Amino acid sequence: MNSQNLSIPDQVREAAEALHTRLAGFTPAVGLILGSGLSAGSLPIEDAVEVPADEIPHLPVPTVVGHRGVWTFGKMGGRPVVVAGGRVHRYEGLSLADATLGVRIIRALGAGAVIVTNAAGGIREDLSPGTLMRIRDHINLLGDSPLVGPHHDSMGARFVDLSEAYDSAWWLRVAPRLVSKSISLAEGVYAACLGPEYETPAEIDFLEQIGADAVGMSTVPEVIVARQVGLHVFGMSLISNAAAGRGAGTLSHEEVLEAGRAAVETLGSVISALVATAP
Numbered sequence: 001m002n003s004q005n006l007s008i009p010d011q012v013r014e015a016a017e018a019l020h021t022r023l024a025g026f027t028p029a030v031g032l033i034l035g036s037g038l039s040a041g042s043l044p045i046e047d048a049v050e051v052p053a054d055e056i057p058h059l060p061v062p063t064v065v066g067h068r069g070v071w072t073f074g075k076m077g078g079r080p081v082v083v084a085g086g087r088v089h090r091y092e093g094l095s096l097a098d099a100t101l102g103v104r105i106i107r108a109l110g111a112g113a114v115i116v117t118n119a120a121g122g123i124r125e126d127l128s129p130g131t132l133m134r135i136r137d138h139i140n141l142l143g144d145s146p147l148v149g150p151h152h153d154s155m156g157a158r159f160v161d162l163s164e165a166y167d168s169a170w171w172l173r174v175a176p177r178l179v180s181k182s183i184s185l186a187e188g189v190y191a192a193c194l195g196p197e198y199e200t201p202a203e204i205d206f207l208e209q210i211g212a213d214a215v216g217m218s219t220v221p222e223v224i225v226a227r228q229v230g231l232h233v234f235g236m237s238l239i240s241n242a243a244a245g246r247g248a249g250t251l252s253h254e255e256v257l258e259a260g261r262a263a264v265e266t267l268g269s270v271i272s273a274l275v276a277t278a279p
């Protein structure tokens with residue numbers, strides 16, 4: 001047990017009640033969990049109200065540069081959204097159950113869908129820096145699951161089906177809108193490694209052989225929990241660098257953040273289209 005020895009469902013209920021009270025019953029349709037270098041500030045959000053993450057009961061707050069610990073509530077294209085800024089990662093030392101509490105809170109607030117983005121290293125040859133990749137499927141190499149621990153039936157199924165974790169019907173709805181904006185997304189399999197160190201070239205060769213196209217340190221836990229609570233999921237990687245051994249030079253977090261800044265406009269357009277077509 002964790003935060004003040006409350007069960008996860010109790011923590012989620014307290015957090016959602018606090019937010020509902022603070023925001024006069026605001027009910028998001030879509031939740032957004034954004035990766036390195038991206039934040040609500042780069043999205044066209046109307047009537048934005050910000051709530052610092054450390055004012056949301058039980059929510060763990062991040063320690064990584066580039067992850068802002070603020071939740072932003074507002075509208076995109078008239079649809080209510082919440083941007084859960086300030087993702088926390090397994091490598092920060094928390095349990096995955098704690099690190100994914102935000103997803104459960106998004107669901108408890110009433111959302112039906114989540115958009116999850118990340119920065120990732122490109123393994124497949126055509127996934128060069130700056131490419132946006134729709135996540136078609138994932139490989140969990142964290143050696144851990146956010147569903148480990150005490151189970152309560154109100155959390156969803158104990159044994160969660162992930163055979164279609166990423167909503168392909170949503171993709172089919174949004175694709176024509178992207179075509180009309182001349183935006184194309186690559187498609188691939190995302191592998192989540194624990195980190196925080198980047199991979200070795202030998203590890204990247206291994207990941208390629210098992211079917212991974214891109215690699216990062218996040219997203220998979222949130223998607224697992226999203227599926228448990230019945231949220232529709234759209235996942236997207238911004239390829240920020242060639243994976244270790246695949247490009248010239250070494251890898252740095254600064255490079256990852258810079259790629260996020262460079263792609264902000266395109267990502268914003270994609271996210272607007274996703275919100276408009278979200279189930």
Ligand code: HPA
Binds near residue numbers: 119121243251256
């Ligand atoms: N590896 C793991 N995580 C990452 C990378 C990478 O190359 N780039 C951005 N996040």
